[in-house]
Structures are given as C-alpha cells and as structure tokens.
Amino acid sequence: MPQIIETHRDSFIISTDPARLNMDTICDMLSRAYWANTRPRERTEMAFEHSLAFGIYTEQKQIGVARIVTDYSVFAYLCDFFIHEEYRAHGLGKWALETILNHPDLKHIRRWMLVTDDAHGLYRQFDFELISEPEKWMQRIRPFHGEA
Numbered sequence: 001m002p003q004i005i006e007t008h009r010d011s012f013i014i015s016t017d018p019a020r021l022n023m024d025t026i027c028d029m030l031s032r033a034y035w036a037n038t039r040p041r042e043r044t045e046m047a048f049e050h051s052l053a054f055g056i057y058t059e060q061k062q063i064g065v066a067r068i069v070t071d072y073s074v075f076a077y078l079c080d081f082f083i084h085e086e087y088r089a090h091g092l093g094k095w096a097l098e099t100i101l102n103h104p105d106l107k108h109i110r111r112w113m114l115v116t117d118d119a120h121g122l123y124r125q126f127d128f129e130l131i132s133e134p135e136k137w138m139q140r141i142r143p144f145h146g147e148a
Contacts, residue, residue, distance in 0.1 A: 002052050002072065002105045012092060013057040014099045020055050021048065025062040029082045034117060036080060040144055047080070054100055056083065056092055063087045066096055072105050078114040093119075097126050 006015040027044055030036040036044065048067060056064030064083040070076035078100065083092050100106065116123065131137060 003103070005099075005103060007099055009095060011058050012063075012090075012095075013059075014096055015055050015057065016052060016103070017055070018048075018053065020057065020062070021053055021065070022055075022062040023048070026065050026080075029065065029084060030080060032085075033080075033082055035115070038144070043144060044080075052103075052105075054096060056087075056096055058087070064092060064096065066100060068100065068106065070106065070109065072109075074110045076106060076109045076112050078112060081114075093122055094125070097122070101126060 002016065004015070004017050006013060006017065023041075023045055026048065027041050030039065030044060050069075052068040052070060054066045054068070055062055056066075064087065065080060066078060066082075067080040068076050068078055081093075081096070083096075101112075112128065114123065114128065
C-alpha cells in the first residue's frame with residue numbers, strides 16, 4: 001500500500017488520500033482532455049482504483065489530478081494529469097510534478113514514461129526527454145467496449 005502524503009502551498013493542497021478524490025470532478029475535467037474525452041466513466045473509475053492518484057485541491061474543492069501506474073520499483077507511467085482551466089498559470093503543474101517525483105514510494109523509480117501532445121517544455125524541466133530508440137517501443141491499442 002503506498003504511503004499517503006499531503007502537502008500544502010498557499011491555499012492549495014496535494015494529497016494521495018484516495019478518500020479525497022471526487023470522481024465527478026475528475027471525470028468532468030478528463031472529458032475536456034484530448035486523451036480521455038471518449039473514455040467511458042466506468043473505465044476511468046477502474047483506472048483510478050488501481051493507480052496512485054495525486055489530487056490537487058483548494059480548500060475542499062478538487063482542481064486537478066494526476067494518476068500514476070506503477071510497480072513501485074522500476075517503472076511508472078504518469079497519466080491523466082490535468083489542472084482545471086481556471087487554476088492554470090499558478091505553478092500547480094510544476095509543484096505537482098515535484099511532489100509526484102519526490103513521493104517516498106516513487107522517488108527511486110528508474111524509468112518514468114508519459115505521453116503528451118503539448119507539454120514537452122514542462123516535462124523537460126523535470127528531465128523527461130524524447131524516447132531515444134522509439135523503434136524498440138511497441139503499443140497495442142484497442143477501442144473501449146462499444147467503440148468502433
């Protein structure tokens with residue numbers, strides 16, 4: 001079981017307490033994300049059940065989220081990272097990445113992966129780089145049940 005952490009900055013909180021997650025808010029935010037806008041809600045709920053989630057809050061209101069799929073040893077995949085549009089440009093993305101990468105159960109991970117269309121500059125600040133040998137990587141993508 002991963003260690004639950006909570007950190008505060010100004011009026012903002014980042015927490016890994018799953019009881020704090022608001023799935024209605026998460027699904028609403030992800031419905032506006034290019035990578036998740038066709039994902040059925042039940043798939044999102046199951047994904048969060050089986051991942052380490054970092055909720056970002058202002059007081060009791062959830063304003064962001066990041067999900068980590070990991071074995072807690074050698075591999076972690078950062079996904080579903082979203083800051084509500086009204087709260088962008090406050091440094092929350094950088095703070096969340098610092099918090100994620102320094103989590104006691106994740107800070108020794110050897111290989112981190114993520115996929116992004118438009119946030120390369122942010123991730124490069126945290127030593128993420130393009131895959132050096134993409135021809136070695138493979139993927140298998142299947143539609144969600146009911147999709148063509």
